[in-house]
Amino acid sequence: xxxxxxxxxxxxxxxxxxxxxxxxxTKRVRTSSTISKxxxxxxPSMENEDCRTLARQEEGLQGxxxxxxxxxxxxxxxxxxxxNTILHRDRAELxxxxxxxxxxxxxxxxxxxxxxxHPRQIHxxxxxxxxxxxxxxxxxxxxxxxxxxxxxxxxxxGEVHRELYQEILKLFIANDDQHNxxxxxxxxxxxxxxxxxxxEQKGLAITxxxxxxxxxxxxHSLREVVTYGRHPWQDKQESKAYLGSTSLAGTAxxxxxxQTWNSIESNQRVLVEVDTYEKSACAVPLCRGNTIAGVFIxxxxxxxxxxxxxxxxxxxxxAILLNVALSSSDFYAFSLLNLRPMPGLHWQxxxxxxxxxxxxxxxxxxxxxxxxxxxxxxxxxxELSFEQEASRMS
Numbered sequence: 306x307x308x309x310x311x312x313x314x315x316x317x318x319x320x321x322x323x324x325x326x327x328x329x330x331t332k333r334v335r336t337s338s339t340i341s342k343x344x345x346x347x348x349p350s351m352e353n354e355d356c357r358t359l360a361r362q363e364e365g366l367q368g369x370x371x372x373x374x375x376x377x378x379x380x381x382x383x384x385x386x387x388x389n390t391i392l393h394r395d396r397a398e399l400x401x402x403x404x405x406x407x408x409x410x411x412x413x414x415x416x417x418x419x420x421x422x423h424p425r426q427i428h429x430x431x432x433x434x435x436x437x438x439x440x441x442x443x444x445x446x447x448x449x450x451x452x453x454x455x456x457x458x459x460x461x462x463g464e465v466h467r468e469l470y471q472e473i474l475k476l477f478i479a480n481d482d483q484h485n486x487x488x489x490x491x492x493x494x495x496x497x498x499x500x501x502x503x504x505e506q507k508g509l510a511i512t513x514x515x516x517x518x519x520x521x522x523x524x525h526s527l528r529e530v531v532t533y534g535r536h537p538w539q540d541k542q543e544s545k546a547y548l549g550s551t552s553l554a555g556t557a558x559x560x561x562x563x564q565t566w567n568s569i570e571s572n573q574r575v576l577v578e579v580d581t582y583e584k585s586a587c588a589v590p591l592c593r594g595n596t597i598a599g600v601f602i603x604x605x606x607x608x609x610x611x612x613x614x615x616x617x618x619x620x621x622x623x624a625i626l627l628n629v630a631l632s633s634s635d636f637y638a639f640s641l642l643n644l645r646p647m648p649g650l651h652w653q654x655x656x657x658x659x660x661x662x663x664x665x666x667x668x669x670x671x672x673x674x675x676x677x678x679x680x681x682x683x684x685x686x687x688e689l690s691f692e693q694e695a696s697r698m699s
Contacts, residue, residue, distance in 0.1 A: 385419035387446035388432075391439050392417060405435040426454050464615070465622045469497055473626050483632045490630035495533040498603075498623050502616065503535055508582060508606030510534035510542075513627060514554050515599040516637055517547070517688055518681075523643030526688055527554055527599055537582045537606065544657035547691050549647035553577040554600040557588035559642060561597070563621055564588045569608040580650045584608040587617055589624040596636035601627055646695045653691060661687075 381389075392399045392413065403410045406428050416424055429447050433440035447454065473490055480486035495511045503509035511534070514527035526549045532542035548554040556577065557564040566577050567585035577586075586604045590597055601624035611617055647653070661683070669679035 381419040382450040383446040384450035385417055387439075387442055388413075389417040391436060391443075402432075402435055406431055423451065429454050465501065465619060465626070469494070469501075470626070472497075473629060477629055487630045487632075491531045491627065492533075494623060494627055494630075495531065499533060499535055502603065502619065503605075506535055508535060508537055510538040510580075510583075510604040512542075512602040512604070513599055514548050514602060515635065516558075516597065518685065519637065519641050520643075523641045524637060525549070525643060525645045525692060526647055527552075527558065527644075528684065528688070530599075538604075544654040544661065546650050546653040546657070547647045547688055548578075548600075549692075549695070550644040551578055551646050553586050553588045554602055555644045557590050557600050558597060559644060561590055561592060561639065563590075563617060565611045565617065567608045567611065578647075578650050580604060582606055585610045587611045587620045589621050591624055591628045591631065593628070593633075593636055596638055597642070598628075598631050598635040598637070645692050646699065647691050648695045648698060652694075656691075657687075 392402065399410060399413055403413050408428065429451060432447070433443045436443060472493060476490050476493060477486060480489060491513065498511055499509055510532060512529055513531040515530045516524050517526045517528050518524075526547045528547050529542070529545040532538075532545070534540060534542065550556075550559070553564055553566050565585070565587045566579075568579075569584075583604045584606050585608050586602060588603075589601045591599050591601060601620070603620050603623075605611070611620075664683045664687075665676060665680050668674070668683050669676050672679070672682075674682075
């Protein structure tokens with residue numbers, strides 16, 4: 306009887322518990338878990354976690370997950386260590402680098418922590434350019450970690466940067482005087498062009514030769530007006546030679562297209578006068594419609610310098626920028642071109658160095674005119690005398 310009574314009591318006790326209570330709780334927990342997984346909206350706990358994660362990244366991944374970061378740092382490389390040193394705690398710079406490389410900030414963090422896979426080669430090549438103040442340090446670290454993947458990222462001639470366009474346009478709108486505008490743009494352009502085309506300073510010269518004023522039978526020559534160089538050339542060339550039909554500039558003007566020359570090709574298509582130290586050259590005419598103002602010339606000590614299409618394209622682009630500095634009065638119709646042979650450049654430079662300035666002073670004194678007017682008249686006299694000398698030498 307007692308056993309039956311006990312069983313009855315237990316049965317009644319079970320019946321007193323609301324039916325399905327345990328089952329409902331279990332279902333609610335599972336349902337809540339499922340909703341958490343599939344909900345497209347962040348919950349407060351998720352938002353807090355994101356904030357904590359971002360804070361840990363900005364503070365060097367310290368805290369609980371910092372332990373995981375320190376574990377990853379055991380596999381740190383020269384690349385990750387260098388990048389971490391450069392960008393550590395500099396959020397603004399990190400954001401700038403991420404934008405320049407078109408990657409996320411988290412990708413940069415992973416590179417810094419050494420927890421990322423091998424970065425893409427295009428990013429490794431661009432990184433020293435983006436962080437120019439640390440380029441050599443980065444190149445060494447990348448080479449130590451990944452090999453010579455950035456060999457091409459070391460100083461080499463490259464494309465014209467947007468910043469140069471902006472600087473030239475600022476100079477253009479800031480100068481009302483045409484003369485000052487030309488010289489400021491030419492100086493800025495040539496200076497940056499030397500850095501762009503000759504970063505290793507192997508020897509380069511940049512020249513702009515302007516068409517000489519026309520005679521009754523046309524234009525006989527171009528005259529050098531701007532020349533900037535790097536060793537072995539002088540920074541600025543004082544003696545401005547005349548370039549005629551036998552020069553590369555004269556050929557480019559007559560054919561109205563880019564021309565190149567180098568000393569290693571045995572079968573030359575054009576016969577050109579070669580300047581001192583010059584082993585190769587590229588000449589680009591500055592044209593507007595059916596008119597021409599002059600020729601932009603780049604000379605190099607390297608015979609194969611202009612074999613790369615990129616270099617020729619860059620020279621052509623620089624010529625377009627210099628075109629901006631010119632006024633409409635600088636341009637003449639192509640039909641006026643009647644270029645004549647001129648003496649060799651070595652001979653010309655010797656003659657000009659000996660008497661050019663003296664002739665200008667003498668002319669200004671004799672005819673009581675300004676130095677500028679005297680210089681123009683002397684230049685015309687010299688052009689004719691050089692033309693006659695070339696005819697006598699032939």
